[in-house]
Amino acid sequence: MHRLILLRHAKSDWPAGVADHERPLNGRGRRGAPLIGGAMAERGYVPERALVSSARRTQETWALAKAAGRTLPEGSEDARLYHASVGMLMAVIGQTPEEIKSLALVGHNPGLEALAGSLVAEGPLIERQRVSTKYPTGGLAVIDCDIAAWRDIRPKCGTLIAFISPRDLDAGAE
Template identity: 40%
Template sequence: MSETKNRTLVLLRHAKSDWPADVPDHERPLADRGRRDAPAMGRWLREAGFRPDHVLCSTALRTRQTWELVKGELAGTPPTTFEPRVYGATALELLDVIASAPAEAGTTLVIGHNPGLEILALTLSGEVAGRENDHLREKFPTASVAVFAWSGRWDQLAAGSARLVHFVTPHDL
């Protein structure tokens, strides 16, 4: 695969989760708000033209539920890897997971958790000024989407190497 292939990385924080008593963190389900926000973000991805070629999703219940609701709004279902390394991952660990994305995937969607996703998004976008970056620096709420464009192989993605093209929160819709 060419090293200069144009790529799109979509980072999606899981939708708002519930906090039921005596339920381990990994098994927390979505809250009502999360079940409303996730499909809205899926519609936004479809309408904006960001259909993933591959999905890397945390194994946590709330991320799997988020993906089910998002993919219901997309045209078709891309191959999905439920990746245990995404759960609780740091930004550097997420980069390692993304490096394993299929070479043929032009757009990869990662569904995960904070603080790892937010730190990764800030790391990728660097210190570039602009409306999208300023919006991202405010907060990375649940069900938010950060879309990055760059050229290269998935294993070449690094700090400051991508351009943030969209940052959308459920509140923005």
């Protein structure tokens, strides 16, 4: 069994004249990311490795989540995650070393939502519907994949263990 944790960046700002890649988090994002990080640590959703998109908003999200969830690992920047397609995300996952049994990807929609929807075959119906139709900023999906190795990742191999957003933890965060 392998655990995949998918974290969409927290709510970001749209400052004039700032390129998409350099957009920072806004106030809601800066409040929401620590809530998710704390929940990850409290609930034991602590990956062995975290790959983080090179975009500023994903880097800020993971830094704030890690500061709140002190047991979370350092993030490794991976430019391939910036607006990655499902195919690219699957390729990144498939290249994960076998000694890593739990992996977090910190990235963007629509890729994360589509990936989660394609992987999940089991779990609570309401949560499965939610993960594939409205993956909010700061949303976290925890998926256990019944595979022997990361290179075996395939559609419908996963069970959704949890799906939470900052709004689930604090109404003012999302």
